[in-house]
Amino acid sequence: MLVLGIVFLPWALFSSRGARMACKSFCAWTRFTARWMVGLRTEVRGPVPQGEVLIAAKHQSFLDIILIFGAVPAGKFIMKQELLYTPIIGQYAYRIGCVPVSRGKRGAAIARMLSDVEKGAADPGQLIIYPQGTRVAPGVKQGYKVGAALLYEQTGQPCVPAATNVGLFWPRKGILRKPGLAVVEFLPTIDPGLGRETFLIRLETEVEAASNALMREAGFDPKE
Template sequence: MRLAIQWVLSIIYVIQNAVMMLLMGILFFPWALFSPKGATAACRTYATWAIWTARWLVGIRSEVRGLVPSGAVLIPAKHQSFLDIMMIFKVLPQPRFIMKYELLFTPIIGVYAWRLGCVPVRRGRRGAAIKAMLADVESGRVPPGQLAIYPQGTRVPVGEYVPYKVGPYALYKETGQTAVPVATNCGMFWPKGTMLRKPGLAVVEFLAPIEQGLSQKEFMTQLEAVIEDRSNALMQEAGFDLDTVRR
């Protein structure tokens, strides 16, 4: 009975969330079209709404831990759920994301992504995207901020393992910026591939910075170790059995 109720509430949550995304997208569109501030305001408003309604409608509480960076840094983040995107976006002062190039052509969303200064990446052309991003920063089109990238390249369901890609190191090397890894357990409560939302404490945690000076092997080894170890700890804290993690 409890599960059935949770399913009903989850469906209501998903539907109202989609409606609010559409309404806010339309409402803020004129402002976003002419100013990055409008795009940021729209996305922060939506993220705030989605996180708030998740708490009282489906029982997902959220918590951000660690020191949130304010300067120009890289954010290599564990990605399990759309929820971790919203939580990261909501707390960063100037958030930008590495995104699929195809999203630029999505109605409304493409304009918002462009105005936010997100970096579109074509498959197999990451190096060109990095150069374009650096040129945009130097020209002033995109102000320095926090650039989030997902080292595994996609959402990874809880209990599964996907190898880390070298994209974060390419940005680390080319930009000369410090990397601030992010761990999460959001996938336990907002899973990939289902409308069911599960109650509990969803956490996004900013970890100790990785300073410049590491080789590719050193950087990638350290990055994967700290993100995976801390994400596993957060999932274990929420009741996940680590013995089910497949590597």
């Protein structure tokens, strides 16, 4: 990450495209080295979202960030404000158009994002949110927060749910990596127009069911 961050820095300083290419290069390198070093294969299933859509994804570890961003054409994340101060990650996240959100102030951040897009200050693309708000280990239950539903309602964009099993092989904490097949799966699109509560129930039901199926495929039986 450090080497690529330095190599791409001159281009990234003047162009969001340069920053995006740096991040995509890191994603490709990580997938290659994970397979080469520890036998961790990766796969992206389902139609890859294109155009301006909201992606609401299960979040188990840093690997699902890599797989989703590497797959979509112009991804940008709703992320915690404090990540902006992380070396390399913060600077590049800002350049590719990620939206930093202070805890308890999501509504203000979303309003600012919508205003930036309307004024042309932000590039169009795939806005990625983790509706559980943080990384959740396989088999652990955690509710879905209203932020994803609020974005879905305010943007009027279709939402593509995304399921995963990556936490079985690349844990949310620690440096241990395990061999196997880590998958991110893009699910059928949820069209605009649903009520906030209806959308959130459907999103959670579909993402959790698909993620549990992927984990069972990998030999782990999550408790329903």
